[in-house]
Amino acid sequence: MTIDVTAEDAGARHTALSLLSQQTRDLIDAVVMTDVPQDELLAVAAELAALTERLNAVRRDSTRGFDLGSDGVPRHPGNAVIGSANPLALPLAVETTPERTARAELSFRPAHEGPPDSVHGGVSAMVLDHLLGHAAAVAGFPGMTASLTVHYRRPVPYGEPLVATAEYTRSEGRKNWADGRIALPDGTPLVEATGLFITPSGWVTQGGPA
Numbered sequence: 249m250t251i252d253v254t255a256e257d258a259g260a261r262h263t264a265l266s267l268l269s270q271q272t273r274d275l276i277d278a279v280v281m282t283d284v285p286q287d288e289l290l291a292v293a294a295e296l297a298a299l300t301e302r303l304n305a306v307r308r309d310s311t312r313g314f315d316l317g318s319d320g321v322p323r324h325p326g327n328a329v330i331g332s333a334n335p336l337a338l339p340l341a342v343e344t345t346p347e348r349t350a351r352a353e354l355s356f357r358p359a360h361e362g363p364p365d366s367v368h369g370g371v372s373a374m375v376l377d378h379l380l381g382h383a384a385a386v387a388g389f390p391g392m393t394a395s396l397t398v399h400y401r402r403p404v405p406y407g408e409p410l411v412a413t414a415e416y417t418r419s420e421g422r423k424n425w426a427d428g429r430i431a432l433p434d435g436t437p438l439v440e441a442t443g444l445f446i447t448p449s450g451w452v453t454q455g456g457p458a
C-alpha cells in the first residue's frame with residue numbers, strides 16, 4: 249500500500265502524528281506503572297503487535313528532517329528531546345531569546361526513572377545537552393556537542409514541575425560554550441552543566457547544518 253502524504257494537509261498530518269506520539273507516551277507510562285494481571289499484560293501485548301503492524305504498513309526510508317530556522321531555532325519533529333512526533337521525546341517546548349538563552353518548563357515521567365523515585369542522570373544530561381546547544385544556536389553558533397560536563401547536585405524528581413535554562417557564554421573560533429541547569433521552580437539547582445559545541449567547518453561556509 250502507498251499513500252501520497254504530500255496530498256495530505258501537512259499541518260493536519262503533523263497534528264495527527266503529535267497525537268499518536270502523545271498517546272504512545274501515555275502508553276509507555278502505563279506499561280511502566282501497570283499492575284494488571286499477567287493475562288491482561290499478554291492480551292495488551294498482542295493488541296500492540298497488531299497496531300505496530302498497521303503503522304509499519306507504510307514506512308519512511310529515512311527519519312523526519314531537521315530544519316534550523318534563521319532565528320537559530322531547530323524544527324525537528326523526530327528529535328529525541330523536542331520532537332512532537334517522537335514518543336521518546338518529553339517533548340521539550342523551548343522558549344528562546346535571540347541573544348543567547350533558552351528555557352523550558354518540564355516534568356519528567358515514570359519512564360525516565362533511574363535511581364528509585366528520581367530521574368536517570370543520562371536523561372537529565374540529554375535534556376541539558378539539547379538546551380545548551382539550543383542556546384548556542386540562537387546566539388548564532390549552531391554546533392555539534394564536543395563535550396558536556398554535568399554536576400548532579402540533588403536527585404531530580406519525576407512528576408513535578410521543573411525549569412531548565414541555558415545560556416550561551418562565549419566562543420573561540422568554531423568552539424562555543426554554554427551553561428545551563430535544571431532547577432526546582434524556586435530556583436534550587438538540581439543538575440548543572442557546561443557544554444562545548446563545535447561548529448563543523450562545513451557549516452561555517454554553508455551558514456548552517458544541511
Ligand SMILES: CCCCC/C=C\C/C=C\C/C=C\C/C=C\CCCC(=O)SCCNC(=O)CCNC(=O)[C@H](O)C(C)(C)COP(=O)(O)OP(=O)(O)OC[C@H]1O[C@@H](n2cnc3c(N)ncnc32)[C@H](O)[C@@H]1OP(=O)(O)O
Nearest residue numbers: 322377378381382385390391392393394395446448449457
Ligand atoms: C537538534 C539537535 C540535532 C543535532 C545537532 C544538529 C544541529 C545543531 C544546530 C542547532 C541545534 C539547536 C539545538 C540543539 C543542538 C545541539 C544539541 C545536541 C547535539 C547533539 O546531540 S550532537 C551529537 C553528539 N556529538 C557528536 O556526535 C559530535 C561528533 N564529533 C564531531 O562531529 C566532531 O568531532 C566535531 C564537529 C565535534 C569537531 O570536529 P572538527 O573536525 O570540526 O574539529 P577539529 O578537529 O577541527 O577541532 C576544532 C577545535 O575543537 C577542538 N575539539 C575538537 N573536538 C573536541 C572535543 N571533543 N572536546 C574538546 N575539544 C575538541 C580541537 O582541539 C580544536 O581546537 P583548537 O582549534 O583550539 O585547536
